[in-house]
Amino acid sequence: MSKYALRLPKSLFEQARKTAKKDEISMNQLFVTAIAEKIAILEAEDLISKRAKSADIGAFSRVLDKVPNAEPVAGDDIID
Numbered sequence: 001m002s003k004y005a006l007r008l009p010k011s012l013f014e015q016a017r018k019t020a021k022k023d024e025i026s027m028n029q030l031f032v033t034a035i036a037e038k039i040a041i042l043e044a045e046d047l048i049s050k051r052a053k054s055a056d057i058g059a060f061s062r063v064l065d066k067v068p069n070a071e072p073v074a075g076d077d078i079i080d
Helices: 010-023 026-051 059-067
Strands: none
Touching: 010 026
């Protein structure tokens, strides 16, 4: 395991301390979890972006063309 000295603004440190206490975890665990979650989000965005570039819009349109044109059923309404 590696070590890294983290400098935080006092207000952020206090928020982290309160959150860790509320969740009954160490501050170290809070920081590790927060960093892991952020990295996972960034990697997911990258993966989705790469997959979107290989999308077959024509195939997508052909699938949508098979959907019948009907009024929405209760609960399927579009809310502006």
